[in-house]
Amino acid sequence: MAPKHGLKPPKESHLKRAKTSATPASRSVTPAEAAKVSFKVLYPDINMMDMYAETTSKKVLELCKHAEWQDSPFEAPYTETEKQMEMETETETDTDRTLDQWYTVVPSAEWESMKKYNNFIIQGETYKNNHFVYVRSTETPQHDRDKDIEENIKDFWVARILQVRALNAQHVYALVAWMYWADELPPPKTRSPDQISPRGGKRTYHGSHELIASNYMDVLDVLSFAGKADVVHWKEEDDSLQSRIYWRQRFCRQTQELSKVRTHCICEGHFNPEVSMYICDSPSCKIWLHKACLVDVILTRTYEKIINGDNPTKQTNGVTKANGKGKGKAKPKPYQGKLSGRIEDDSPPMIVIKDLRPGHVREWRERIECPKCETELQ
Structure with missing residues (x-):
């Protein structure tokens, strides 16, 4: 898979598109015949508008002017008070909610002129906000049947719909938050003992169908969607998953770090759902x-x-x-x-x-x- 937004994949990856994608700067893949406007998501420092207005460039101030707040669908939302505190300080008010952020879609005039919609339909399938979707990459084959997608899920990118806007029936766009396969994670700043490879960020506890939630965002033409994805949030409350694809961890764009997951065992390691573990039956232990x-x-x-x-x-x-x-x-x-x-x-x-x-x-x-x-x- 191609590098997107500074999220660099391992140099050696079993995913073919990691080496050959023709669009290394973006994950957005929109059919050429339907793309009239190429949108881009930027992340301005909203504090600059009020705190450094005199020394900040007009370009940055313009980005701040059109900035919108996004409560991450992968975390509990900010209250209005916390949001105001975030604007007045340079530090986050809650380190557990690192994926909430300000963003600006450019060109802003074209984006803001489009009407918001609650849903849209592609080939009889209704898509709504917060639905997970498969997205075709530049090398994803054109599949006509759902079973082909399920058999080749890693030929597709996965995203979560945040917002839908349209100019008309032929030009419908979705603001999405990207999910990443564990194989795509970049190596951490400090080497972790449970890394599978020093060239990548995948850990020994990541399952083969595990996705990582992120706050990297893009605007996609909905014609790039290949279908809805059945993705569940696994809270490690049991060892059975009702879906082949799941997420439990988050990757933060700002810090380039993974969120913490529950620790288990005397080694203080983690749970890979594809590897059996034993539980102590003592009510006071349950390790x-x-x-x-x-x-x-x-x-x-x-x-x-x-x-x-x-x-x-x-x-x-x-x-x-x-x-x-x-x-x-x-x-x-x-x-x-x-x-x-x-x-x-x-x-x-x-x-x-x-x-x-x-x-x-x-x-x-x-x-x-x-x-x-x-x-x-x-």
Whole structure:
């Protein structure tokens, strides 16, 4: 996928359009025969209008004059009081709502002259504000059936409709907020231990059909839409998703950072819905645990028990915190080459431990305890 609005994708991507898109400056793809006006979204510093009017250029002041406020559909809206505070200060009043912003569509005269509509219809399909849509890129094949889209969803961009305006029935435009596939994320300013590649921002907890919400905006001709997308907001309240495509995290245009997601497990890592986790049944604990972390803790304790006799330690040695700032390669585990383990998903789950040391080769099964509260998993 092409770089859009400063959001640069990984240099090496499995997405073909990352290398070959002919429109690196914009995500807007509008059929040439329908495009009469090319709109662009800019993000003026609204504080300049009142605070620096004497030294600010006429061009910037003009942008501020036509600026509109956008409450992000991915966050709780500002109150009028908070909005006023935002205008009077240079800092945000609530760091949890980083996607709300001022924007200006240019050319402003053409944009403001068009009438706003609540919905529009393409080939019998009704689209409304806040609907998610598939958007054709310059290399997206023309698909006539919905099943083709579902089978090739990453050939399409995904956006959320914020506003609809039209000059006439042939010239209908939608202001949208972009969603990004996790593969498209740029690398963070500071290397994260859970990055899949140093060249990109995708994390180990991102699922293959996970989208990232953003406050990057564009104005698109609605003829670039390929259909409605079934996208759900996953709040990690359970481990089942009702849709193939979901979002839970946000990427901020201003900070170029991802929002935080819930932490789980003793490693303080995150939940990839495509990787099984175990939950402690103790009402006072209820921690979700990664399978690899459970195996690591059990093998570490078993190794220490073998070395130290019948005085096993209860420390979670060897478990690396996913959000840590450690540099370099992880230290080898003390049990590597000496013990191995695998979890059998029975009821209750059991771990099969194998002693690999010469002269000690044997295998046995054990119940699994929660490494936090020592309750046996059910």
